Amino acid sequence: MTQLGEIQQAILTGESAAVGSLPVPESYRGVTVHADEVDMFEGLESRDKDPRKSLHVDDVPVPELGPGEALVAVMASAINYNTVWTSIFEPIPTFKFLKKYGKLSPLAKRHDLPYHVVGSDLSGVVLRTGAGVHNWKPGDEVVAHCLNVELEGPDGHNDTMLDTEQRIWGFETNFGGLAEIALVKANQLMPKPDHLTWEEAASPGLVNSTAYRQLVSRNGADMKQGDVVLIWGASGGLGSYATQYALNGGAIPVCVVSSPEKAAICRKLGAELIIDRSAEGYRFWKNDDEQDPKEWQRFGAKIRELTGGEDPDIVFEHPGRETFGASVYAARKGGTIVTCASTSGYMHQYDNRYLWMNLKRIIGSHFANYRESWEANRLIAKGLIHPTLSKTYPLEETGQAALDVHRNAHQGKVGVLALAPEEGLGVRDEEKRAKHIEGINAFRGA
Template structure:
């Protein structure tokens, strides 16, 4: 791969030069193995260690198909789906690959005894397959993680509705935690050139997810002046939700777990903060079998103290079981609870009287369609939404990086260097970077 890295870092390398590069027969990638899916059997979720299941090894370069592209990956990032893949929860991802492999001879390439993980990347296009006209070798890109076939009519109004919708690097193979990735060319978007490789790689999945969940008509359809309750407001998802609320003229009410995270929210521009550790919310009893509505009421009262007597218009939900009952309760009449995940448990419980009698809505949201992804990336390119990288690891340390996310030892996003030999490379627009450097570095070292 060194000749590819040399071409990327050299001045004046042309598209023709990139097109003429010899591609390797194999490349480094972070994988999980099909014959190890039972390795954590009997262990509690918290005790499953991604460092034991994630391997960094040489894998064969797949055949490139129509409408696809090879990308030299300079940097990637860790998402919860990488953690789920690495601990084989809630199911092994090899079931996804097996089902995908049955569609066609091309999709059969994905059904392998190893799964190359990762749903974020920034890098350089190396080669495009037949039919690709928008992108060419040498283009500097990021990738969103929506993989669709779009052969059915369902996906042509909202590509997330395609029956064959999948998340690249989670429900497909050849993901971004590698030196080379294979993507559908319509996953590619321009790299924000005021950002480094690791900064540009990190927004991808969570930025697009937050955009659809909160801003899009397919999610919360947020408007100016809305009161938005954001759980985990300084985290990977919440850090972008907080930015979107502020950028869109809404009022974020940021729920965080400690003062350090509260300070991050304040530096982003948020003023209304609820510190869970200080206010000691207990929505469930000690054995986690029964909820405490009095705590919902206390939360509602606290919110009204912050907002001057107003209730919540939109809840940005992703913790799931731990918080969902409270989220439904505190939302105003006619308000919306948007949910995209369940990091504390999938079996939600809430008092349905507060939902139906007050005409509230629960809106499910999952990643983003092509247009939403493009709009989310466009806002990053404009310097209106910023990356939330707090720490960066090498690809060889992907197990530790995933453990950090699994144990919630991180803030914002954890980046991973792939081909990039060090942090800080890849910036072309120094002037724009200087204008936003404080926001870009807000999560660094936290």
């Protein structure tokens, strides 16, 4: 049996604590992009770029373990849109991030390689910890949040997201979670919810924390009971958590989806006010250069029809260019548009009169700090928020998993198994799981 096989066997037989006495292998399998292939999609439209061609499963060396860091045996991971961006080399190849990071210090130089091991989610077991790590030990079952910070300057000590050296692990750093072993900082680690399988526990990470900060945190929209919250892509990776936070926090979600199947998922979560934008035929752009304010007005009227005459207090934005003009228009007077992404394009256009004359606010929100991520994971562990995993692929088929997300042919989150040989493993509290099984499985088979 290989060294990695021994580690896997110890975890699968419930002897995770034993991994600390087992040798760490010299190499592992990781999902990579290659620096010499960054031009492979040149001339193609974004939608035509195929992650199956650029994402590889390679045998790569285990990186050196530095102070304040941990090596984790990865049981499962998940796909986020940043892996799609990485795979199609947009908006820039991630090797530029790695090269810049590599100049920071001799330790950071490890990340500047001709290959990039990607992935910003994981669940697994701590293998080793570096000098100065006190809260975690080999054998601990963990999930990881994807904020990588240095915290040597003052800016990040009020909110670590403002650290001058803040990066997203597995996107702007190397040795990510779509692999059999990952390298993280110890302040990325959080306890694995004990009622979830490995793949379920891995899937909330990035999107759950992002939605928490964007909607619930004081750093985001600071949602309160009774707020009307317009949620774009309400059955997707981000939106599915926003919908749960709105319902769990006493707000009123208005879920925007693109099919009857996605509407059905939102209803399963407990949402009642749903707009199927495809069925309604909204076309917010007349052409590539001009938006259609009449469509904004028609959209706003539909929202008021559903809410009994109320406009959204909060608009949960992430599509970007395609929807941003409608979002600014639709928010109520004094309302908030909070944005964390631009999956349909970064160059937003909106009519500023609707913003300044109606005292609206646009808030930028990016991922989450450790405290926010910890709180978001705590809610998962308590069964108040549930994973939105719909489908899981083996590590070898990560390219197909990323293509599903790229083409929006998925619901919720798409998981990837690493050292876990099959789905359904890793549950430590069957009684708690039984209480929440309906919520846990809400997206399964969708």
